[in-house]
Amino acid sequence: xxxxxNIRVIRSQRKTIKLMFKKYAYSKSNNHEATTxxxxxxxxxxxxxxxxxFSTKKLRNGRYKVYLxxxxxxxxxxxxxx
Numbered sequence: 878x879x880x881x882x883n884i885r886v887i888r889s890q891r892k893t894i895k896l897m898f899k900k901y902a903y904s905k906s907n908n909h910e911a912t913t914x915x916x917x918x919x920x921x922x923x924x925x926x927x928x929x930x931f932s933t934k935k936l937r938n939g940r941y942k943v944y945l946x947x948x949x950x951x952x953x954x955x956x957x958x959x
Contacts, residue, residue: 900954
């Protein structure tokens with residue numbers, strides 16, 4: 878994956894790709910052509926689901942564009958991700 882300002886690409890313990898964006902962790906949700914959809918990781922831990930989402934689209938020049946489709950979180954960032 879190319880460099881995207883303010884977004885860190887990391888590997889989870891299970892070797893999947895996670896993105897860190899504005900101190901929140903996101904997991905890949907889906908792919909469609911050149912677009913990848915990401916959702917907030919906190920939706921998996923039994924608490925009310927966080928609806929925060931964004932997508933990344935690979936452009937022809939090899940760079941990525943970020944679309945904040947749902948930027949609001951219903952929780953603070955986890956301390957281990959800071």
